Amino acid sequence: MNIDHATLSDVRAVAEIHVDAWRSAYSRILPADYLASLSVEKREAMWKNIIESGQTEILVAKDGGTVLGWVSFGACRDKDAPSSQAELWAMYVAPNSWFKGVGRQLWLRARELLSQQGYSTCSLWVFTENEQAIRFYKAIGFVAGTLPPQELECGGQQLQEVRYVCRIDT
Template structure:
């Protein structure tokens, strides 16, 4: 498995992985109408925009071949000196094959680069997403008691924060 930095040419594939990942991972946790309405074209525009403006310490790493998955990392907006895994998704047909583990390891290595100064990292996960929580715990993350309710999409999503040392 080859992991590399994302480039603008990856935008369409990133959008597809993102949408398919949401539709598979969040089925039953979000309104189905919302999931069905997700648009690869809309997400691709967002990805192109982000890929042309991204600056360290943010990084988007993709798993080849064919952008089989991605991880996005950077600084935690809420805690100075702490890194964050913002998103990690693998094409649903590839789940359970170690691709997510490889991406998570690459994301953690990226956050642990000496020049960034991060000694720990956080991530947020839907409280109801038991599969993802097991995945994070197996990778050395632990729930640290942080909780929030995200209503930015028009419905409440209860999230919990995970943390780990780098």
């Protein structure tokens, strides 16, 4: 498995994984009609714009040219965050590659780059109902933060997200 920065030629695969992972991971969290309405083409356009603008770093994990997963990260977007705090903006692995170490390898490379960039901590937000992701984040060193959960609407449903934080300068 190789991990490198995403290029425009990776955008379609990033979008497909984004939609497929949402449909699998959130099938018990979000309404089925909302998940069915997700558009690979819209996600492809979104990720193309993000890569072109350099808004966030995106790494892809590939095996023989096939994208298995990706991670997006950069400066923390939270209002209370110090400049030394990064954020894991998103991480998704193709469902057929879950539990094979892809996410862990993506995180280790992202953590290495964030450390090189001078960040000392990294945060992320995760749906409180996403137990599988929370287990993964805890396994790679994240702990629940001190902020209360934040409310958001997604697919016509009220959800909560909780912030997790990890030290990266150890």
